[in-house]
Amino acid sequence: xxxxxxxxxxxxxxxxxxxxxxxGVAVGIVFGAxxxxxxxxxxxxxxxxxxxxGPQAGLSLLVxxxxxxxxxxxxxAILLKIPGTPSSIATVFDGGPLMEQGLGVKALGVGxxxxxxxxxxxxxxxMFIAPQLAKVALSFGPHEYFAIAxxxxxxxxxxxxxxxxxxxxxxxxxxxxxxxxxxxxxxxRRFTFxxxxxxxxxxxxxxxxxxxxxxxVIKLAETGRHAVRxxxxxxxxxxxxxxxxxLKEFRQELPNATRSGLxxxxxxxxxxxxxxxxxxLSYIVAKKRAKQPETYGKGNIGGVVASETANNAxxxxxxxxxxxxxxxxxxxxxxxxxxxxxxxxxxxxxxxxSQGPLVYTIFAALLVASVMMLFMEFYGLRxxxxxxxxxxxxLLPIILVLCVVGAFGLSSRLFDVWSILLFGVLGYAFVxxxxxxxxxxIGFILGPMAETNLRRxxxxxxxxxxxxxxxxxxxxxLGLALAFVLWxxxxxxxxxxxxxxxALRT
Amino acid sequence: MTTANKxxxxxxxxxxxxxxxxxxxxxxxxxxxxxxxxxVPTLLAILLCLLGALQTLSAIGNRARPAAESxxxxxEQTSASVVEPLTVLKTLGLILIYVVLLGPVxxxxxxxxxxxxxxxxxxxxxxxxxxxxxxxxxVVTPAVIxxxxxxxxxxxxxxxxxxx
Numbered sequence: 001x002x003x004x005x006x007x008x009x010x011x012x013x014x015x016x017x018x019x020x021x022x023x024g025v026a027v028g029i030v031f032g033a034x035x036x037x038x039x040x041x042x043x044x045x046x047x048x049x050x051x052x053x054g055p056q057a058g059l060s061l062l063v064x065x066x067x068x069x070x071x072x073x074x075x076x077a078i079l080l081k082i083p084g085t086p087s088s089i090a091t092v093f094d095g096g097p098l099m100e101q102g103l104g105v106k107a108l109g110v111g112x113x114x115x116x117x118x119x120x121x122x123x124x125x126x127m128f129i130a131p132q133l134a135k136v137a138l139s140f141g142p143h144e145y146f147a148i149a150x151x152x153x154x155x156x157x158x159x160x161x162x163x164x165x166x167x168x169x170x171x172x173x174x175x176x177x178x179x180x181x182x183x184x185x186x187x188x189r190r191f192t193f194x195x196x197x198x199x200x201x202x203x204x205x206x207x208x209x210x211x212x213x214x215x216x217v218i219k220l221a222e223t224g225r226h227a228v229r230x231x232x233x234x235x236x237x238x239x240x241x242x243x244x245x246x247l248k249e250f251r252q253e254l255p256n257a258t259r260s261g262l263x264x265x266x267x268x269x270x271x272x273x274x275x276x277x278x279x280x281l282s283y284i285v286a287k288k289r290a291k292q293p294e295t296y297g298k299g300n301i302g303g304v305v306a307s308e309t310a311n312n313a314x315x316x317x318x319x320x321x322x323x324x325x326x327x328x329x330x331x332x333x334x335x336x337x338x339x340x341x342x343x344x345x346x347x348x349x350x351x352x353x354s355q356g357p358l359v360y361t362i363f364a365a366l367l368v369a370s371v372m373m374l375f376m377e378f379y380g381l382r383x384x385x386x387x388x389x390x391x392x393x394x395l396l397p398i399i400l401v402l403c404v405v406g407a408f409g410l411s412s413r414l415f416d417v418w419s420i421l422l423f424g425v426l427g428y429a430f431v432x433x434x435x436x437x438x439x440x441x442i443g444f445i446l447g448p449m450a451e452t453n454l455r456r457x458x459x460x461x462x463x464x465x466x467x468x469x470x471x472x473x474x475x476x477x478l479g480l481a482l483a484f485v486l487w488x489x490x491x492x493x494x495x496x497x498x499x500x501x502x503a504l505r506t
Numbered sequence: 507m508t509t510a511n512k513x514x515x516x517x518x519x520x521x522x523x524x525x526x527x528x529x530x531x532x533x534x535x536x537x538x539x540x541x542x543x544x545x546v547p548t549l550l551a552i553l554l555c556l557l558g559a560l561q562t563l564s565a566i567g568n569r570a571r572p573a574a575e576s577x578x579x580x581x582e583q584t585s586a587s588v589v590e591p592l593t594v595l596k597t598l599g600l601i602l603i604y605v606v607l608l609g610p611v612x613x614x615x616x617x618x619x620x621x622x623x624x625x626x627x628x629x630x631x632x633x634x635x636x637x638x639x640x641x642x643x644x645v646v647t648p649a650v651i652x653x654x655x656x657x658x659x660x661x662x663x664x665x666x667x668x669x670x
Contacts, residue, residue: 188535188543
């Protein structure tokens with residue numbers, strides 16, 4: 001493992017890749033910081049840049065964007081009191097008051113350092129757990145894959161914000177849209193209406209660019225002209241030593257950080273829920289365990305620590321199912337999956353066997369990107385604050401143009417540009433209807449996997465459904481999925497359930 | 507009937523409409539004997555219809571007790587902001603024209619036109635339209651993107667009329 005990691009670092013430490021990653025982390029931080037732009041968008045828009053790069057350079061850039069964007073959310077959460085991404089909602093609770101008390105730099109410093117620690121912790125966990133998981137996953141057949149896909153879909157559909165009916169509908173609709181094109185197994189054309197471009201179905205990336213980026217532009221059109229713009233608070237970096245907080249404060253927060261890191265990692269591994277949930281969950285736990293819980297929400301750095309450690313610890317967590325099973329845990333890893341596929345790499349257990357060096361290059365890139373994030377985000381803070389002021393009515397049309405470029409670049413055809421427009425309108429309709437987008441995306445990605453493996457499994461057992469329940473691993477996952485739906489139904493009937501349930505639903 | 511309920515009902519009807527359309531199309535997929543390519547779409551269509559019906563029925567059911575679930579649906583509503591459907595329509599129209607003419611007219615010209623007009627449409631009400639600045643950004647952005655992708659990333663965007 002050490003040897004492979006050494007090779008990985010060797011690949012990352014080339015001038016070319018280092019420069020790309022510096023740019024990636026910076027762009028990522030901006031996308032994380034500006035409310036309305038997200039990590040998913042950052043990866044989607046930069047994908048066309050990587051088309052002509054080798055997989056090592058391309059994936060290093062994408063990973064750098066991911067790390068930067070996950071952490072960047074804390075800047076606007078503290079300075080504007082608006083979470084830049086859902087993963088830093090809990091950062092606002094204490095980061096906002098700290099800013100008001102004139103301790104903005106301290107809040108930012110704490111947030112950035114613990115973001116870094118959370119990321120590193122989760123990547124190390126990823127490096128140790130993922131290869132073992134991949135070994136187990138190597139023996140998985142169609143039955144197991146079908147069951148895991150169903151389990152993941154159930155989890156994401158029932159846990160997304162809003163009503164469960166809408167979440168399940170969104171997930172099912174995602175699978176339905178994925179059935180467009182030539183069917184697996186017997187290659188029948190389905191829902192193509194004679195359009196030859198539809199034979200291959202909609203490209204995963206056009207669906208995501210449309211739903212996330214194009215829909216965002218349309219959304220801005222609705223309210224943007226009357227939006228009240230918050231001015232970013234100013235922070236003075238003079239007379240700041242280190243990262244703006246003392247070693248004693250650091251030591252005091254270590255138990256909290258460890259706990260939050262574990263929560264973030266565990267929640268990140270689960271498919272469907274990620275940093276958006278874990279930051280709130282670990283905030284609630286930190287508040288409960290604190291010596292003076294009443295100071296939380298009034299400017300306790302513990303709140304920032306809990307939220308930021310947890311959301312960044314989700315990075316390594318979310319990469320686990322992606323790299324070992326090819327199952328994305330959330331929308332950001334979904335688009336990373338798109339990036340892998342563009343470079344001809346199919347994530348899954350075989351990745352560790354056939355592409356060992358590349359896997360460790362990704363690990364190395366994650367580690368290097370975290371270190372870059374630590375220094376760039378703190379010392380480049382003033383630049384990022386300036387970028388927060390770029391007017392949205394200039395920024396979003398340019399983003400739309402980049403979406404068009406990205407879609408066109410996928411296979412040089414205008415059909416893909418039409419697709420992003422179609423899914424942009426659909427994404428906007430989802431927002432209007434209060435329907436969560438994430439289940440749709442995950443359904444779209446896991447749909448073909450579930451269908452193909454269902455058909456294969458049935459072929460293996462001569463059309464006998466029972467084989468899905470006699471296989472121990474498949475039965476466990478299907479049972480868990482069923483139990484989960486029942487539990488959710490039970491807590492829906494009995495409102496105001498536990499803290500956990502509430503946190504998961506927000 | 508409250509507006510929130512009306513909205514939920516509309517959503518339910520839309521869900522049901524989409525589900526039934528999918529069901530009809532799934533039925534037309536060749537096959538339908540035993541387990542084949544039509545099986546999964548049919549199952550999905552049935553599930554979609556059930557969920558759509560559930561949403562519609564619960565919206566109708568809620569009419570009797572209007573205030574019961576009012577806070578459950580509230581979070582995503584930002585009631586303070588002004589909603590402008592006209593700007594949305596203008597934006598959609600602009601994007602549509604942009605995509606339609608992208609092939610024949612070409613990326614550089616269409617992008618410049620689109621950006622310039624879209625900036626104007628989206629300019630906040632309390633700000634002035636700065637034509638010169640907008641025009642400058644609208645010309646420089648497509649030029650940079652076009653050349654960058656052509657020279658550095660080997661991606662030929664549709665050149666259209668500007669065939670060089």
